[in-house]
Amino acid sequence: MAFLSSRRRKVRLAPELDDQDLGKLLKSLVATTRTGTIATTELCVAQMSRLLEQDPGDWDRRAHRIDVLAGYLVGSHLPRAWSTREPRNAHALVLQAWTQVAQARAHGHLEDPAGAVESCLRAAELAPDDPTPWAALLAVARLERREQSQVFGLWNEVLARDRWNREAYLNMLAYLSPDEAGSRIQVLEFVDTLRARMPANAPCVATELTAQIHQYHAILDRGGLEALVARNHWSNDMATQALDRAAHTWIQPGFLRHAKALADLNLLAYTLVAADRRAEARSVFEQIGGVVTAWPWQTGGDPVTEFDQIRQKAMAGV
Template sequence: MAFLSSRRKKARLAPELDDQELGRLLKSLLATTRTGTIATTDLCVAQISRLLDQEEGDWDRKGHRISVLADYLAASHLARSWTTREPRNANALLLHSWTQLAVGRSQGRLESADAVVVESCLRAAEILPQDPTPWVILLGVARLERWEQPQAFGVWNEVLARDRWNREAYLNMLGYLSPDEAGSRMQVLDFVDALGARMPANAPCAATELTAQVVQYQAVLDRGGFEALVARNHWSQTMAAQALDRVAHTWAQPGFLQHARALADLNLLAYALLAADRRREARPVFEALGGTVTEWPWRAGGDPVTEFDQGQRRAMAGQ
């Protein structure tokens, strides 16, 4: 993760975050698909396969890359074409499954029967038994399709057996256990408490607790009226304040967060500090971000880049 000087860089959306190889691939895919040549699919598949093959064993990095590619390719048939050509290629199966999940999230349901995605994930799991990614995707399916809790927890345990602190899995379970989905507020609290009792401070899933607080804060804003006007009071409550206190002075330190989506967590922290009116503490976080913007949580206030840029100006001014 690149930590920068106090000189402010132009804010920009960057789904690849600080993964420069992934960023180059996204640009290359765009340029390749614009050529319109017969060999377009072959070229794209070769580029994707080359990148994903680099990260076998680094499940955190691999999951980040596949998730970004899945969102990027959701409107194309590339992932499906790859699995058709190479039905025993685990990475092809995973990318296709995650792409279907990305489409399903945007539509509120899976486009095809969930059994198709489940079958692809289980085939990938058979080929790569140590890889948690198939089970991470299945957890996303469980959340989208509202599987019963015994089924969802069964998948959850499969992820943990392979990658104890998998970021995507923890955030999916946080959403699944929320009262808006298949759980309750008490289950969310129990889940966060149990995690905090044993999680390393710089684990890939370190943002789970703060994510829960930001989700709750944004829910208050969404209700509008008087509640939205006093939503800032959320951050003076004990649990929310403690969640911020635990991370406000460590996450932005060079080298503290090392996982693939560290910059996404710093976006979350910057947003929360501003929401809590702790602008001076937000300044080093924005400096560490170097202008890299994520859609969430900034999109809750409007255009993410505009919201980020305005927040950064306030933090740098210390007002």
């Protein structure tokens, strides 16, 4: 029992995933902001700048770090303070825009779309090889429900700099869905085109499985008899093939190397359990350890509780 209790304590929401430097920064930001000193902003800015200057050219890692920082700093004065103090710092400008996007996703609307666009364009001018400003612009365009010609234009700008950019593909998947500016047919065509060209371990590899999870959730949301038999979704050919491809490759040691690999393994574990393939899910849970992502576990309630309960059942073979 002590062993089980120890394992349960390790289950936690960890937006940084296995990025130890990012995790240390998040803890340091908490400690720094609690000091209440006059130099708090300067200390926080210095810490964020130092992290974002690491690994130049690793666009996948950069996007992950900015995404996590933006979500963490929603409601904070730090992104705007940094971009105001250093108006020619691409890190500061992109973080400011990405934080506005994160806030819009939380509250339902973008408060200053023109300001977010301006920040992105200035960052793109300062760092022409960086896909991150264009990925942020794509997210803004999606939130604003811009015309598809504009959105695809921004998407192409991202891909010209980072062919398999995870954020770009996931934003396009959501934009092309029936809930936003597209249709089920457009989603299928988009996923089919991606699958035909994408390396099996690309950073955007979870796009196809994400599309299937969204469709599964749409069935659950309808309620009634459809929700009761929603598990049957994972028996249709497209869903089964997508899940088979992921289950047979992602769990191979070292196969997934991108920054959000643990987030994708969370998707795989969730999906295998939803498809009643618990025996396969066990090895995925072992790789994940206790690192929990909010989505998709939050659809069943508290994500940590949901993850922990399902993991224990899967590991016990229930």
